[in-house]
Amino acid sequence: MLNDAPSNAAASGAADKIRCDACPVMCYIKPGATGACDRYANHAGELVRVDPHVVLERTVSHGGQIVPFQKVGDWDGNIVGRDKVFVTAIGAGTTYPDYKPAPFIVSSEVDGVDMVTVVTEGIFSYCGVKVKIDTDRYLGPETATVRAQGEAIGHVMTSEYGSQMLSLGGVHHLTGGSKKEGRVTCDALMDLSNGKAVELAIDGGATVVVQAGKPPIVNGVAEERMRVGCGSATIGMFAKQWFGKVDEVVVVDDHITGVLSEHQAGKLLDIPDTGIKMKGRRSTPGRYFQVAEPGTGWGGTNISDPLSILGPFDPKEAKAGMRMLMVSTTGEHAAYFELDEALKPVEKALPTDLQLSVERIQENCEPALCTVLFMGGAGGSLRAGVTDNPVRLTRSVKDTLTKVTSGGAPTYVWPGGGITFMVDVTQVPQGAFGYVPTPALVAPIEFTMPLADYAALGGHMDHVRPLSSLKDNTEVLRHGPAQDESGQPA
Numbered sequence: 001m002l003n004d005a006p007s008n009a010a011a012s013g014a015a016d017k018i019r020c021d022a023c024p025v026m027c028y029i030k031p032g033a034t035g036a037c038d039r040y041a042n043h044a045g046e047l048v049r050v051d052p053h054v055v056l057e058r059t060v061s062h063g064g065q066i067v068p069f070q071k072v073g074d075w076d077g078n079i080v081g082r083d084k085v086f087v088t089a090i091g092a093g094t095t096y097p098d099y100k101p102a103p104f105i106v107s108s109e110v111d112g113v114d115m116v117t118v119v120t121e122g123i124f125s126y127c128g129v130k131v132k133i134d135t136d137r138y139l140g141p142e143t144a145t146v147r148a149q150g151e152a153i154g155h156v157m158t159s160e161y162g163s164q165m166l167s168l169g170g171v172h173h174l175t176g177g178s179k180k181e182g183r184v185t186c187d188a189l190m191d192l193s194n195g196k197a198v199e200l201a202i203d204g205g206a207t208v209v210v211q212a213g214k215p216p217i218v219n220g221v222a223e224e225r226m227r228v229g230c231g232s233a234t235i236g237m238f239a240k241q242w243f244g245k246v247d248e249v250v251v252v253d254d255h256i257t258g259v260l261s262e263h264q265a266g267k268l269l270d271i272p273d274t275g276i277k278m279k280g281r282r283s284t285p286g287r288y289f290q291v292a293e294p295g296t297g298w299g300g301t302n303i304s305d306p307l308s309i310l311g312p313f314d315p316k317e318a319k320a321g322m323r324m325l326m327v328s329t330t331g332e333h334a335a336y337f338e339l340d341e342a343l344k345p346v347e348k349a350l351p352t353d354l355q356l357s358v359e360r361i362q363e364n365c366e367p368a369l370c371t372v373l374f375m376g377g378a379g380g381s382l383r384a385g386v387t388d389n390p391v392r393l394t395r396s397v398k399d400t401l402t403k404v405t406s407g408g409a410p411t412y413v414w415p416g417g418g419i420t421f422m423v424d425v426t427q428v429p430q431g432a433f434g435y436v437p438t439p440a441l442v443a444p445i446e447f448t449m450p451l452a453d454y455a456a457l458g459g460h461m462d463h464v465r466p467l468s469s470l471k472d473n474t475e476v477l478r479h480g481p482a483q484d485e486s487g488q489p490a
């Protein structure tokens, strides 16, 4: 069985084909076939939405399950259950052009207040994903082009404390390049948003496999740990634990390499100078920038020999037998040295107590993950499906009278103009994102507000329907996976 078609979606085409008008592509669909996006089909002469409409149970946020809508009578549609379910836009369908009311405008009572949730699968030509990759390894220069299947789909952004950020998609890549660039960009965004792995190649940098909620795979190697902090922070955290066990510690880091004897943490512990000479640019005492080039070696640098970042020890301070630990910010690399008579560091076996300190660094590193945030602008024409006076919806969102969710997941709405939101795709039920070949992504979006506010902002009040009216509306085909968040907005 298939889901309901959007109102007024079908219009007669040639012979037995029917025409879908749920997006600008306006497919003619043969009986038994689906349209170009695989979301709508001609089912016995009727235009239907292929996927089930998903309703979330409020208990999901407490570890419960997503309930596919009307699955074997889980919910009978009566008033008792209505404050326990949240009508998402997943599978709800789209409307085009936007002045038509959204597919479902559903009223319910929550804690004694009449609420309304307006749901639609928005078509986002202006959208992208922001990717956070927990790794110190060098992925590529800032602003470098990120490619999928050879096509430019985004660029490298900034490095943020142990993570590398990518910006993918956006209207430039979706519509501003070749047809193939737009299609590949759309596919990559949809796969990433639906929690699938996508291989990305960075110009002048690495190849990285990105999958939301999973470790990144950089040049074929799965990343394990996110660094505990920069080199300076690591010195600050562990200085006391090194005190008395070693004379010098260098925490190698592509961004800020820390040196214990010079660092304020060492000074407070009265650790004497060691005559160490660091390469790179000294920022403040015990903190060095640019000790090496970025890379996939020690601490996100390109070095495999840590001694390569040291100059000769100053004989006025250094003494034969002085002990030195060099370690990376993840504890993945560590080496122990003692100075010989010529004040040259000679590598020796790592003493047990220092091994424990390296393990403590490792223990304090969080697992490296990829995070994917879908970002879309819902401040445009989509608003007309909610209200006759779109700017009032924007104001209502900004005034926090209207809550914006995506597939039931909480969103962050950017300050400033429009309704530009971000959502963690791991919070959205899998498979919630689709596409149309314009190309554009299709993403669920729900607006929830008190019914009185909806009337005041010029909502389509004649299309408001009670939650219980959905009971006979559809039959569900699939189960959604359990997710962390859902339910009526707080």
Ligand code: SF4
Pocket: 020, 021, 022, 023, 024, 025, 026, 027, 034, 035, 036, 037, 038, 039, 040, 436, 437
């Ligand atoms: S691409 Fe999909 S939504 Fe658009 S007209 Fe074709 S079937 Fe309908």
